[in-house]
Amino acid sequence: MKFNKIINYLLVIIGAVVAIYAQADEKQDTTILILGLFCLMLGVYRISRSIPSKSEEEHHEN
Numbered sequence: 184m185k186f187n188k189i190i191n192y193l194l195v196i197i198g199a200v201v202a203i204y205a206q207a208d209e210k211q212d213t214t215i216l217i218l219g220l221f222c223l224m225l226g227v228y229r230i231s232r233s234i235p236s237k238s239e240e241e242h243h244e245n
Contacts, residue, residue, distance in 0.1 A: 195223055
């Protein structure tokens with residue numbers, strides 16, 4: 184469980200750094216930018232998957 188959390192946050196950080204790096208160049212490399220955004224979105228998706236929705240919480244409380 185803890186290992187998955189570390190991977191998720193690393194994906195977000197690496198994706199953000201790569202996306203910023205691809206934007207910083209005078210000539211943008213689209214492939215690197217897309218890969219960075221993919222890593223970023225994958226990390227955010229994996230993190231958000233572990234957060235329960237409000238409607239599920241309210242349903243379990245009743």
